[in-house]
Amino acid sequence: MKIALDPFMHRHVPLEKLPRLAKDLGYDYLELSPRDDFFDWFVHPRVFPSRLRSFKQALKDSEVEIASLLPMFRWASPHEDERQAAVKYWKKAIEVAVEMGVDTMNSEFGRGPHPERGSCSACCHGGATTESSEAAWWRSMEELVPIFEREGIQLNVEPHPDDFVETLHPAVDMIRTIDSDNVKFLYCAPHTFHFGDDMAQMIRDSAPVLAHVHVADTFNHKGSSGLRYIINPPGSTARIHQHLDIGQGEIDWDLFFKTLAEIGFDGIMTACVFAWEERAEDSSRFMRQEIQRYVDTYFNLR
Numbered sequence: 001m002k003i004a005l006d007p008f009m010h011r012h013v014p015l016e017k018l019p020r021l022a023k024d025l026g027y028d029y030l031e032l033s034p035r036d037d038f039f040d041w042f043v044h045p046r047v048f049p050s051r052l053r054s055f056k057q058a059l060k061d062s063e064v065e066i067a068s069l070l071p072m073f074r075w076a077s078p079h080e081d082e083r084q085a086a087v088k089y090w091k092k093a094i095e096v097a098v099e100m101g102v103d104t105m106n107s108e109f110g111r112g113p114h115p116e117r118g119s120c121s122a123c124c125h126g127g128a129t130t131e132s133s134e135a136a137w138w139r140s141m142e143e144l145v146p147i148f149e150r151e152g153i154q155l156n157v158e159p160h161p162d163d164f165v166e167t168l169h170p171a172v173d174m175i176r177t178i179d180s181d182n183v184k185f186l187y188c189a190p191h192t193f194h195f196g197d198d199m200a201q202m203i204r205d206s207a208p209v210l211a212h213v214h215v216a217d218t219f220n221h222k223g224s225s226g227l228r229y230i231i232n233p234p235g236s237t238a239r240i241h242q243h244l245d246i247g248q249g250e251i252d253w254d255l256f257f258k259t260l261a262e263i264g265f266d267g268i269m270t271a272c273v274f275a276w277e278e279r280a281e282d283s284s285r286f287m288r289q290e291i292q293r294y295v296d297t298y299f300n301l302r
Helices: 015-024 047-061 078-101 120-126 130-149 168-178 189-195 199-209 252-261 279-302
Strands: 003-004 031-033 065-069 102-106 154-158 183-188 208-217 268-271
Touching: 003 065, 015 031, 015 102, 015 252, 031 268, 047 065, 047 078, 065 078, 065 268, 078 102, 078 130, 078 183, 120 279, 130 183, 154 168, 154 208, 168 199, 183 189, 183 199, 189 199, 189 208, 199 208, 199 252, 252 279
Parallel strands: 003 031, 003 268, 031 065, 065 102, 102 154, 154 183, 183 208, 208 268
Antiparallel strands: none
16 A cells, blocks of 8 residues: 655645655655646646656655656546647646656546536536536547556546536446546545445445545535535535545544455555645644554554
8 A cells, every 4th residue: 555645735845855845744655736847737737858857866865656646637628629638738647657657647537628618517607517528528538548558557536526427436337337457446535425425335336446545534514404514695506625634524534444444455545635734744744644543453454
């Protein structure tokens, strides 16, 4: 198992200094999420040879590895210009992964087009629907899966609140339909209450393709008769979740780690907290220690 840090809260740290910071916080692995000097959100990768060389050297010097690279592109946009651009960016990102010797990438199913051109949750305004976004995603996968297979890179995909697929079981079914050893499922714990109601069963149901988990806490937005959060105006379609430190929300962590151990999970486990930039180092250090404590408690019983 690889216990990795998503360094999004540390994205202002210079790229070549990031591996040393991760090591100082207790991590041997990074899951490199979007940052403006590498894979920025939704645009062409900002990676050139000298930057790549210096980052690779910094990783080597710090004895830190990249567990996964996380690009975010509009591969599920029903607008063909956006989708084709996203596929082009994906191909460049895969080239970067190959150059770095990284064998895993992860991403989200996608929310469809640029917000100014519509969204899945606002289909009446922009003309984008969940069906058209899913169809666009399948077209993108038809182009990209053969490349992942040829290059020996595994892609781990997660549903996300306000994606064209938000819940667990359709997402797992889609991944299993692809039927490729190079495309697997990512279970994001802070999305649990959007995925469904039975976390342990959802983890078991995803077990055949589960290769990656994100670890962060959240509150159950459906709790207290739907009044855990109060949003005005009532009936808003906004999606709310947090990425908090373990113990600050309502995830049953004993059940989470116990179930992962029961299914024999042995993939990537990423500390994925975004909520505390003002105490980012303390949060990342705490998460590393807590994840290890749970792993030692439950996985050593196998």
